[in-house]
Amino acid sequence: MATVDHAPLDPWSALVKANAPRMAWHLAIYLLWSTLFLWGLETASGLPGMQVGLLATLLACIIMAGPCVPLSLLGWYLLVKPRWLRDPSLRERMEREGMYAAYAWWQHMLYSEAVALGFTLVSHHIWLWVLDTFGLWGTASPNFYGLSNSLTVSAFGAAVLFLGDLTRVRQLHAARRAETMQRQLAEAQLQRLQAQLEPHMLFNTLANLHALIETQPARAQAMLAHLIDYLRATLGATRGGTYTLGDELRLVGDYLALMQIRMGERLQVHIDVPAELHPLPWPPMLLQPLVENAVLHGLDPLPSGGRLQLVAQRVAASAHAPAHLQVDVLDDGVGLPDGPLPTDSFGLSCVRERLATSHGNAGHVAITARTPQGTQARITLPV
Amino acid sequence: MRPTALIAEDEPILAEALSLQLQQLWPDLQVLTPAMDGDEVVERALKEQPDILFMDIRMPGRNGLDAAEAITDAWPVDAPLPLLVFVTAYDEHAMAAFERHAVDYVLKPVQTERLAATCQRLQRMIAQRAPSPNAAGQGGLVAAREPEQASLDALRALLEAEQDADTDADTDSPPAPAAEPTRLRVLQVAVGSALKFVPIESVHYFEAADKYVRAVTAEGRQVPGAELLLRTPLRELIGSLDPEQFWQIHRGIVVNIAAIDKVTRINGRLRVHIRGQDDTLEVSRMFSQRFRAM
Numbered sequence: 216m217a218t219v220d221h222a223p224l225d226p227w228s229a230l231v232k233a234n235a236p237r238m239a240w241h242l243a244i245y246l247l248w249s250t251l252f253l254w255g256l257e258t259a260s261g262l263p264g265m266q267v268g269l270l271a272t273l274l275a276c277i278i279m280a281g282p283c284v285p286l287s288l289l290g291w292y293l294l295v296k297p298r299w300l301r302d303p304s305l306r307e308r309m310e311r312e313g314m315y316a317a318y319a320w321w322q323h324m325l326y327s328e329a330v331a332l333g334f335t336l337v338s339h340h341i342w343l344w345v346l347d348t349f350g351l352w353g354t355a356s357p358n359f360y361g362l363s364n365s366l367t368v369s370a371f372g373a374a375v376l377f378l379g380d381l382t383r384v385r386q387l388h389a390a391r392r393a394e395t396m397q398r399q400l401a402e403a404q405l406q407r408l409q410a411q412l413e414p415h416m417l418f419n420t421l422a423n424l425h426a427l428i429e430t431q432p433a434r435a436q437a438m439l440a441h442l443i444d445y446l447r448a449t450l451g452a453t454r455g456g457t458y459t460l461g462d463e464l465r466l467v468g469d470y471l472a473l474m475q476i477r478m479g480e481r482l483q484v485h486i487d488v489p490a491e492l493h494p495l496p497w498p499p500m501l502l503q504p505l506v507e508n509a510v511l512h513g514l515d516p517l518p519s520g521g522r523l524q525l526v527a528q529r530v531a532a533s534a535h536a537p538a539h540l541q542v543d544v545l546d547d548g549v550g551l552p553d554g555p556l557p558t559d560s561f562g563l564s565c566v567r568e569r570l571a572t573s574h575g576n577a578g579h580v581a582i583t584a585r586t587p588q589g590t591q592a593r594i595t596l597p598v
Numbered sequence: 599m600r601p602t603a604l605i606a607e608d609e610p611i612l613a614e615a616l617s618l619q620l621q622q623l624w625p626d627l628q629v630l631t632p633a634m635d636g637d638e639v640v641e642r643a644l645k646e647q648p649d650i651l652f653m654d655i656r657m658p659g660r661n662g663l664d665a666a667e668a669i670t671d672a673w674p675v676d677a678p679l680p681l682l683v684f685v686t687a688y689d690e691h692a693m694a695a696f697e698r699h700a701v702d703y704v705l706k707p708v709q710t711e712r713l714a715a716t717c718q719r720l721q722r723m724i725a726q727r728a729p730s731p732n733a734a735g736q737g738g739l740v741a742a743r744e745p746e747q748a749s750l751d752a753l754r755a756l757l758e759a760e761q762d763a764d765t766d767a768d769t770d771s772p773p774a775p776a777a778e779p780t781r782l783r784v785l786q787v788a789v790g791s792a793l794k795f796v797p798i799e800s801v802h803y804f805e806a807a808d809k810y811v812r813a814v815t816a817e818g819r820q821v822p823g824a825e826l827l828l829r830t831p832l833r834e835l836i837g838s839l840d841p842e843q844f845w846q847i848h849r850g851i852v853v854n855i856a857a858i859d860k861v862t863r864i865n866g867r868l869r870v871h872i873r874g875q876d877d878t879l880e881v882s883r884m885f886s887q888r889f890r891a892m
Contacts, residue, residue, distance in 0.1 A: 414688035415656065418706055419609065422687060425707035426615030479610040481658075518608075518635035518658040 481520025513548025
């Protein structure tokens, strides 16, 4: 999916400024943790002449551990920046999943450990020099500040902080994604509802019912049942439970049944979706707008109408793509208009947006022309 | 002779229902098999010449308004135009236009009482025009009957309203206030690699052709290949022409009246003769009312 960048890219803001507040918290927690840890060790050792005092311990931690956090952020920035500038899909992924989307989580963890340990190796000796120069040793034994102690504190601190932050970032973005999906779904529902209550559709459907009640009451009842199911399904699509491809097919089926009564022989419908695909999860109302487009913009303008096909299949993994679910909406109608596709007027941007939220880069929708005539809309989802 | 009615409706159930309702309300009316799209209704109406047309607005092929115009233009000159009733489920622009121009219309679902009132009005109109079925050809060049002229005016106004609605929808902006449009004085037309300047008075007529509008001048006629083709759509061009100077005589033709030599009736149809040219231009029935002797 192409990304349009309106603003010039600014890696410093996106990568550093955006993460700085969280990193400042890291720093505070790191210092607190290492100070208390070391001071606790000193106190707990209980040996007379081991204490250097709380303030001196804090100073030790600031010197030995403090720069770790900003340094690791800076190093990470320098590592990620070239990729971030080059790769729009990485930008999109990080936008969606946060800073840890740049590499695998264990790579991030190795990196923070490496920074923490490497820095401690250097700062440990600086601290010893400070103790010597300013005579801060007090009654403590020089052995207490062994390199292994310093490294242990760093390694622990870095691991705890990293894992804590990873969890938080993931939770944060999962919540944000759920929120976005909820909002988009609500928008889609509103759009759908407006489309159904679009006076022309509603009054024409009612006019058909009005006509059928007198002449063919049984058919009128069947039509009314489809209308009720259709309205109910649209309104209830978000309420609890998992939404499946089968649910979507029922919704689409009710819509097509209504249109078939209205258009008569001008609308032929052929649905080919294997039963084993019905229980697969499906983003609500992703197929419906595509089917509606095919009927209203593809087939209805043709005096002779035409055929709408709905074909779903599971495609096995290949050299080009991993295994995925592929759903095609095919019509042999008037085809695409000349020039660029007016995406907004056909509700396509909404479909794209929701697909990106629910499946990221793994979900696609593509509209193409068919030969000799007609349009194909293809949704691809990972399974 | 029993009056006949043709229904244009693309939804079969609605077409059948309207047909049934009409037969119940007006047993004497002969309801023809409904036409299912805009192109079919034009063809069938011209062939079967019904007295009444019930016209759906949104149809496959061309829409109801365009079909009505095509029927009017191609209608035999010596026969009275069919009475038009528009049928629509919901169409904001069209309904407002119907109200404004007092055009008969019914809403879907079609209510029996409303349709009964429409039928009574239609019966009255058919009774009125029955005594003088062949008034054409009398009273000068233009012999449109009064009620017929009114319905032609209404149809023309509807088509204009539809175009305005289209334009509004295209630009997606509120309709511009009725500011005085800037009048074109000179056409700037690309001819080959040159940009030709053509004074507007020298244009004999504009003719819509596919994606272009052809401007025909005396000079252009004599030099083959030097056609003046404009990319501006005719309807946009009309807005910037002086309506007193340039008359629309057909959906696709606007004539400079200074270039008109005379208007004659050939086979019952008005034709405009351009000064210094052999060929003539047909005046559509919709626009014939302006050609009257002083």
